[in-house]
Amino acid sequence: MPDQKADGRRFETGHNHAEAEKLLFDEAQHLDDKEWGAWAELYEADAEYWVPSWLDEYELVTDPDTQVSYIYHTSRAQLQERIGRIQSRKSITALPLPRTLHMISNVVLTDIDDRNIDARSCWTTHVFDPRTRRQHLHFGTYRHRLILSDGRYRIARKKIIIMNDCIPTVVDFYSI
Amino acid sequence: MNVHTPLDGLIDDRPSDKAFHVSRSAFTDPDIFDLEMKHIFEATWSFVGLETQIPRPHDYITTFIGRQPVLLMRDGEGNIGCFLNTCRHRATMVCPFKRGRQKFHVCRYHGWAYDSAGRNISVTDKDDGQYPADFDNADRNLFPVARLESYRGLIFASLSADVPSLSDYLGDARAFIDLVADQSPVGQLEFVPGDITYTFDANWKLQFENGLDYYHFNSTHSSYVDILAQRTKSGDATGFTSERADEVEGQGSFNFSNGHAVNWSIKRQMRYGRALASDPDGLAEVKARVGDTRLKWMLRQRNLTIFPNLQIIDISSAQLRTWRPLSADKTEMTSHCLAPVGESPAARRFRIRAYEDFFNPSGLATSDDNVMYEFCQTGYAAQAGDTLGHLRGLDPGIGLPGDHVSELGISPVDYAFGKPGFGGETNFHSGYREWRRLLQHATGEAADA
Ligand code: FES
Ligand SMILES: [Fe+2]
Numbered sequence: 001m002p003d004q005k006a007d008g009r010r011f012e013t014g015h016n017h018a019e020a021e022k023l024l025f026d027e028a029q030h031l032d033d034k035e036w037g038a039w040a041e042l043y044e045a046d047a048e049y050w051v052p053s054w055l056d057e058y059e060l061v062t063d064p065d066t067q068v069s070y071i072y073h074t075s076r077a078q079l080q081e082r083i084g085r086i087q088s089r090k091s092i093t094a095l096p097l098p099r100t101l102h103m104i105s106n107v108v109l110t111d112i113d114d115r116n117i118d119a120r121s122c123w124t125t126h127v128f129d130p131r132t133r134r135q136h137l138h139f140g141t142y143r144h145r146l147i148l149s150d151g152r153y154r155i156a157r158k159k160i161i162i163m164n165d166c167i168p169t170v171v172d173f174y175s176i
Numbered sequence: 177m178n179v180h181t182p183l184d185g186l187i188d189d190r191p192s193d194k195a196f197h198v199s200r201s202a203f204t205d206p207d208i209f210d211l212e213m214k215h216i217f218e219a220t221w222s223f224v225g226l227e228t229q230i231p232r233p234h235d236y237i238t239t240f241i242g243r244q245p246v247l248l249m250r251d252g253e254g255n256i257g258c259f260l261n262t263c264r265h266r267a268t269m270v271c272p273f274k275r276g277r278q279k280f281h282v283c284r285y286h287g288w289a290y291d292s293a294g295r296n297i298s299v300t301d302k303d304d305g306q307y308p309a310d311f312d313n314a315d316r317n318l319f320p321v322a323r324l325e326s327y328r329g330l331i332f333a334s335l336s337a338d339v340p341s342l343s344d345y346l347g348d349a350r351a352f353i354d355l356v357a358d359q360s361p362v363g364q365l366e367f368v369p370g371d372i373t374y375t376f377d378a379n380w381k382l383q384f385e386n387g388l389d390y391y392h393f394n395s396t397h398s399s400y401v402d403i404l405a406q407r408t409k410s411g412d413a414t415g416f417t418s419e420r421a422d423e424v425e426g427q428g429s430f431n432f433s434n435g436h437a438v439n440w441s442i443k444r445q446m447r448y449g450r451a452l453a454s455d456p457d458g459l460a461e462v463k464a465r466v467g468d469t470r471l472k473w474m475l476r477q478r479n480l481t482i483f484p485n486l487q488i489i490d491i492s493s494a495q496l497r498t499w500r501p502l503s504a505d506k507t508e509m510t511s512h513c514l515a516p517v518g519e520s521p522a523a524r525r526f527r528i529r530a531y532e533d534f535f536n537p538s539g540l541a542t543s544d545d546n547v548m549y550e551f552c553q554t555g556y557a558a559q560a561g562d563t564l565g566h567l568r569g570l571d572p573g574i575g576l577p578g579d580h581v582s583e584l585g586i587s588p589v590d591y592a593f594g595k596p597g598f599g600g601e602t603n604f605h606s607g608y609r610e611w612r613r614l615l616q617h618a619t620g621e622a623a624d625a
Binding site for chain 1 (some may be wrong): 366371377378398402403406524528530543546548550551
């Protein structure tokens with residue numbers, strides 16, 4: 001393992017772990033603040049966004065081409081399609097939009113090579129639906145693949161595992 | 177004696193006056209919910225699973241019929257059995273897993289054991305002499321369901337023996353199961369792996385109605401319609417099909433006996449591609465096997481409801497969904513991506529992506545439906561008069577005679593066909609008539625007793 005300095009900088013690969021970790025928190029904040037454009041900009045144009053389903057009590061699906069996922073997108077444009085839908089004021093799932101609060105912790109970063117870092121983290125999202133006055137909680141783990149391009153990190157891949165997968169009514173990119 | 181039942185006035189069905197109303201309380205009253213569970217879900221055929229979910233000896237899945245837990249399994253000889261998932265000793269759920277493969281199911285409480293045919297094979301410490309003398313004569317096997325039959329690999333069970341054969345129960349709705357199953361070169365259907373379960377806080381009949389409701393598509397799903405239009409512009413036409421120029425465009429429905437119904441549409445130009453048409457070789461194989469007419473029907477959108485708990489939607493992808501009513505205002509849904517066994521990997525990929533796109537609480541269309549049911553449930557609580565929600569199509573006017581019935585070789589109990597925006601609601605009526613028949617049958621018996 002390369003030496004790590006107190007400021008989080010790893011000299012061998014040149015990755016800045018503090019900045020990489022901040023990206024996860026920025027993403028959560030964009031979602032909670034409904035800054036959809038800024039959120040989508042965190043993703044590479046060909047980013048993979050994957051919310052696998054569960055095969056049974058223990059196993060997640062492993063192959064989106066032969067198994068069912070909640071969401072499987074392979075471009076930022078598909079995320080923007082979802083954004084466009086909730087911004088159109090034509091989807092009842094977004095009228096009104098729930099308030100959400102994302103919490104992320106237990107972040108573990110692993111350098112892959114000069115450009116890529118993998119991040120594993122734990123997340124919870126509290127969702128309050130003003131329409132029904134109901135609140136619920138989604139929780140699970142994230143796996144981010146971050147890529148250093150033009151001096152900043154972006155998301156090349158994100159896998160969202162939902163642990164409590166009996167879904168109340170609706171789940172979308174802003175609530176997980 | 178005239179016994180007042182809670183069913184009085186729930187359905188106002190007067191064909192000669194062209195009147196059909198369903199009382200709001202049918203959606204909200206907990207007493208009616210209890211009657212529905214006992215006399216509908218636990219008294220007629222329910223879909224419980226696919227044979228392909230338990231292909232090998234000792235494979236099993238667990239599910240529910242109404243409120244009652246059941247264990248569906250294949251024994252060592254390959255026979256399928258369905259048993260109440262409750263121990264003979266003190267009622268413990270014998271199998272706590274969703275699916276798996278086991279020769280024996282050992283109850284965790286005191287260790288009684290059952291084999292995959294449901295036979296009790298061991299009572300812990302039975303030989304130490306503490307049981308009464310006639311205990312050996314007691315039936316200790318798992319309780320089998322009263323009736324269990326399959327059609328095209330779809331397994332149905334009934335907790336009541338007082339039901340017609342499955343074949344008679346399904347009647348001409350079978351033709352529409354065939355249109356899905358025959359898309360497979362080996363005539364078999366399977367679920368694409370991956371479980372999706374969700375709930376909505378509304379009555380199960382909102383799902384029953386919605387699956388037969390074309391009227392809502394352009395309003396409820398207008399954001400999705402926009403997305404489809406945008407995608408068409410960007411030009412990916414994979415799997416797109418068209419009807420022959422001499423077909424009259426329109427939207428129609430068939431009502432069958434025992435509460436089943438299907439609606440379908442004939443569109444010169446579809447709004448989305450079809451998994452079946454996304455693979456030219458696969459399509460050619462199906463065409464050679466089933467002929468032009470049945471292929472034409474396979475490529476039309478068809479929403480099939482098998483009363484009371486099953487819908488099969490065949491559009492860009494195919495979905496099989498079932499529901500488990502939890503209370504008058506809460507329903508648990510299980511959704512599967514349904515696929516013909518043996519389709520090409522490319523068609524399968526297309527099917528899965530199209531399924532995720534539309535369906536489920538994470539899809540771009542179903543999520544809107546789920547929220548809409550909750551709006552309805554809130555609205556049904558209003559102590560107002562009957563809704564006007566079951567009348568559209570009662571005076572069809574625009575109805576056209578078609579070859580639809582003869583092409584399919586069926587004799588539906590009712591038939592409607594109109595313009596593409598027809599969106600009739602008379603296709604809910606068969607389900608409601610069966611609903612009322614089962615409830616009256618049951619409460620009538622109670623009154624005589
Ligand atoms: S309850 Fe099953 S062994 Fe006692
Ligand atoms: Fe819908």
